[in-house]
Amino acid sequence: MNIKGKWSLITGASSGIGEQFARQLAKEGSHLVLVARSKRKLDTLAAELTRSYGTQCQVIPQDLSIEGAAGELYQKCQQLNLNIDLLVNNAGFATHGLFEQISGERQHEEVMLNVAAVVDMTHLFLPGMLQRGAGAVINVSSTAGFQPLPYMAVYGATKAFVLSFTDALWWENRDRGVQFFALCPGSTETNFFNVVGTDDASVGAKDSPERVVEVTLRAMKKGKQYVVPGFRNYLGAQISRFMTRRQSLRLVGGMLRPRKQ
Ligand SMILES: NC(=O)c1ccc[n+]([C@@H]2O[C@H](COP(=O)([O-])OP(=O)(O)OC[C@H]3O[C@@H](n4cnc5c(N)ncnc54)[C@H](OP(=O)(O)O)[C@@H]3O)[C@@H](O)[C@H]2O)c1
Numbered sequence: 001m002n003i004k005g006k007w008s009l010i011t012g013a014s015s016g017i018g019e020q021f022a023r024q025l026a027k028e029g030s031h032l033v034l035v036a037r038s039k040r041k042l043d044t045l046a047a048e049l050t051r052s053y054g055t056q057c058q059v060i061p062q063d064l065s066i067e068g069a070a071g072e073l074y075q076k077c078q079q080l081n082l083n084i085d086l087l088v089n090n091a092g093f094a095t096h097g098l099f100e101q102i103s104g105e106r107q108h109e110e111v112m113l114n115v116a117a118v119v120d121m122t123h124l125f126l127p128g129m130l131q132r133g134a135g136a137v138i139n140v141s142s143t144a145g146f147q148p149l150p151y152m153a154v155y156g157a158t159k160a161f162v163l164s165f166t167d168a169l170w171w172e173n174r175d176r177g178v179q180f181f182a183l184c185p186g187s188t189e190t191n192f193f194n195v196v197g198t199d200d201a202s203v204g205a206k207d208s209p210e211r212v213v214e215v216t217l218r219a220m221k222k223g224k225q226y227v228v229p230g231f232r233n234y235l236g237a238q239i240s241r242f243m244t245r246r247q248s249l250r251l252v253g254g255m256l257r258p259r260k261q
Contacts, residue, residue, distance in 0.1 A: 001086070001136050001179065001220075004029035009077070009084045011064060011121070012091030014041035016190025017140060017183075020213040021088050022049065028217075031056040033082060035073060036091065037063050058082065064091055065113040070120035083132065087125045089118040089162075090140040094155035094192065096201040097258055107154045114158035119165070126169075126178065133177040138216065139166040141226075143186045143233050147240035150253035152201060159184075163226070170225045182226040183216045186233030200259050204232060 008025045012018035014036035022032055026049040034042045039061040046057035058080060062073050077084060092114045095102045118139055129135025142155075145163035149156030163182050170180035189206040193199050212229045219227040228234040240248040 001134065003086055005031070006085040007031045007033060007082050008086035008088065009033040009035065009082075009125070010088040010090060011035045011117070012140075013045065014038040016192060017185065017188060017209045017212055018088070018090040019045060020209040021090060021138075024210075024213050024217060025086070026053045026055040029053070030086065033058045033060060033077060033084065035060050035062050035064070037061060064117040064121075065109040067112070067116075070117055070124055073121070074124040083128060084125050085129065085132075085134065086136045086138070087121060087129075088138045088140070089121055090138070091117065092140060092158070093195045094144075094152055094201060096152050096155075096196050096198055096256070098151065099153050102154075110154050111158060114155070115161050118162055122165075122169070126173075129178045130173075130176055135177065136179040136181065136220065137166075137169070138181045138183055138220070141166065141182045141184045143184055143228060143237045145182075145184055146237040147248045147252060148245075149256060150249060151256040151258060167225065179220065179223075181216070181220050181224070183212070184226060184228045184233075184237060185212045186228070186230055186236065188212055198258070201256060203255050204236070207233075 008030045010018050010021045013022045013034040032055055034046055034057060036042055042059040046059050049055040050057055060076055062069050095106055095110055122137055139162050141162040142159040144156045145159035166180050166182035173180055187202045187204055187206045188209055190209055193202055207230055215229040216227055228237045
């Protein structure tokens with residue numbers, strides 16, 4: 001899909017992988033709807049991209065973990081008369097530790113943002129793409145989506161949901177002009193681990209968000225359905241297929257166990 005002159009909507013565009021999507025899509029000539037909670041960061045990014053590439057940007061600050069937020073965002077796009085041709089469901093965060101010791105409210109928020117918002121956004125924006133017979137949806141999953149994660153139980157489950165959901169919609173839409181794509185990064189150098197509050201949740205060397213997004217856009221152009229950037233991450237994501245579920249849990253549980261315990 002040629003994104004030049006079309007509108008892309010990116011959630012979580014104020015930082016990390018989402019910010020990189022904004023930068024690289026602007027470079028390719030896309031106009032942008034930038035969504036996150038931090039209005040100031042989005043305004044600064046929008047001004048820079050407009051200056052550098054002439055990108056038209058709409059900044060929409062929104063907390064997507066709140067019930068009904070996706071609907072509000074969709075209404076704002078309708079009021080602005082924007083047809084979204086590329087939707088990037090990227091906003092997300094993780095929690096780490098023993099399940100019962102992590103705030104229940106925080107884990108609920110995690111499910112709302114990582115799962116419910118992705119479903120709602122896709123349900124709202126897909127019909128317009130189908131009507132126009134063209135569009136694409138990138139959902140950001142993770143290598144966490146390939147097997148359960150002890151000590152990150154909710155996060156792993158949300159990312160498995162995103163991967164399963166995206167694969168299923170890829171199949172449903174493969175002949176209808178809308179490309180679904182799952183991005184499954186390994187550890188990436190962003191604000192993610194500051195939000196988690198510990199590096200115990202990080203496995204292996206961290207990739208740069210620039211490279212993660214470059215690899216994604218390249219894989220999409222080749223018509224792929226998902227990508228795990230980095231060969232080691234790819235192997236790590238596949239390894240559980242060759243193990244029993246219990247062996248996989250032992251391996252991952254050993255890697256993610258909180259070090260202070
Ligand atoms: N970094 C990694 O190692 C890694 C690995 C695999 C997958 N991922 C996935 O990659 C995606 C992007 O994460 P990142 O690594 O780029 O982390 P990040 O730098 O922390 O970025 C997260 C983005 O999500 C936004 N966000 C957080 N809570 C939000 C909310 N309630 N409503 C709307 N926006 C919200 C943040 O903006 P505000 O705070 O301004 O709202 C920020 O723009 C996530 O889905 C994450 O699970 C990351």
